[in-house]
Amino acid sequence: MPGIGRSGRRNALLCTATAALLAATACGSGSASGSGSGPIKVGASLPLSGPVADASKPAYEGYKVWLDQLNKSGGLLDRDVELKVLDDGFDQNTVVTNYNRLISQERADLLLGTFSSKLNLPASAVAERSKMLYVEPSGGAEEIFSRGYDYLFFAQPSTSLDLPEQFVNWVKALPAGERPKTAAYPTQDDPNTDVTIAEFRKELSALGVKSVYSEKYAPDTVNFDSIASGIARAKPDLIVHGAVAINDGAGLVKALQKQQFSPEMMFQTNSPSVTGSYPEAVGTKNTEGIFTSAAWSPKADYPGNAAFVKAYTAAYGSAPNDDAANAYTAGQVLEAAVKGVGSLDQKKLADWLHSHTVQTIVGPLKWDERGVPDGDMLLAQWQNGKFEFVAPESQKTVDAAVNPKPGWS
Structure with missing residues (x-):
């Protein structure tokens, strides 16, 4: 496959995705302080259909196990938490549309990332433009973290490099x-x-x-x-x-x-x-x-890991894999930030993660100014x-x- 053709196709995809992003009108969440009634809304997009649906399904399940445990322990800010997941079909244009919809129409208070670098590259741009925290469970390509973003964090121990x-x-x-x-x-x-x-x-x-x-x-x-x-x-x-x-x-x-x-x-x-x-x-x-x-071992003795394995296995009839664990970890990171700050103020959430270490099932995570973690696969x-x-x-x-x-x- 000629190199020029590949590069051209990728540039076309990214340009189209960027155009869709710039054309959309993105609005921030309406509950920056966390005050208000009703559930806190967490939005995410995942490729539940398409060529990577097999890997995305466990990630969705990992999110749901995290959500179930969170609500059983009291939710966030004394409010229940809801998860809204849209299907992007592993398409860059669709993932941009989905995150714009989650922010401006669904009025999501918080965001979780999608699957793969291909999708997280444009999706994280939507979140950054709207100044919303974006914790991604996968997508460790270096170019994602080379854009000087303030609200982006990777929930695995290290990146693709x-x-x-x-x-x-x-x-x-x-x-x-x-x-x-x-x-x-x-x-x-x-x-x-x-x-x-x-x-x-x-x-x-x-x-x-x-x-x-x-x-x-x-x-x-x-x-x-x-x-x-x-x-x-x-x-x-x-x-x-x-x-x-x-x-x-x-x-x-x-x-x-x-x-x-x-x-x-x-x-x-x-x-x-x-x-x-x-x-x-x-x-x-x-x-x-x-x-x-x-990124993760089911036998690691990090706090909460055994409980995660038990809960996931009980819910889905089989042990979790890496994709499920990475999504669960992203939820843990988001949860820790909200509890640490005590509000849904997006800048304060990002600042808190930049200055704190979070204990997760993949081990302690801390990030540099790019949102890149310091750990080992x-x-x-x-x-x-x-x-x-x-x-x-x-x-x-x-x-x-x-x-x-x-x-x-």
Whole structure:
């Protein structure tokens, strides 16, 4: 796919989204002090339909578990809290329309973020223009935080630029003869995966890992046969795949199976952490040895984590995954700010978060002036049908990583 075409399409999308944003008339919330009667309204948009709906659904559920616990404990400012979620279908123009609607028509008192860097990039611009706090559960692309925004905060331990750290450190610790010598870098064209894969390539190249394949594909890609064929011809020791959801994560694995090519190591972003759907999509045995990163561990002993896991499992019949936990964390951050300030004054909420550390289920979070947190992601790997953690040392659930990855079943 030619680079100019990709850049042009992205610029067109962002320009259209920006035009929609500037054309809309955004009004702030009508209850800055928190005084008033009736529920406090929290607004959010999520891609509940479209290509990443599988990952967005757990995020919505994470929001709802947070809301249920919050209201059972008395709500905010002695008022119940309501959550209004609109479906953006993973479309940038729609997400802009949705947040303008939440602010100006639904009269939301507070906002929570959407899913992915692609959507949070324009959505956070709506919130900033309206001077409303915007806590996003996902979307760690560096360009989101390079615009000098005052009301934007990321509710994960670190951003996309830091995501490769644990895996690269693991590779670096291997004996020289066990390190990969070549790597392939397929990735969905997305602000988040673009940054992450570029950083992977930079850091692994510094270790002497030669790039033998690189390709970007459109978000609506459903056939990965040509990409898998190109990878199989290149025969890399390692595949680092910038996947956004189950569709592309599982799609590439299945296409590689057709080619009968299995690398010795494989890392995928996002997709493997959708712990309910991923094994079903690729086959449980085919998950063995696949690495990913995660913001959260269900076994971490941070305050409230065990209660979250128990409540989510009781409500939805299965354990939460990373997307559910990230959304819950965003709710925790929003809740802490309102309770800390004692009002819904948006500037005071943002100032409070810039100057305080919040205890969450992913650990203590504190932010710099850009809204970027200071923390570390976790390195996870599928082993024996279970989602395990192999780094850092303090969060390990297994003694060692599987290496090399076994072939496909």
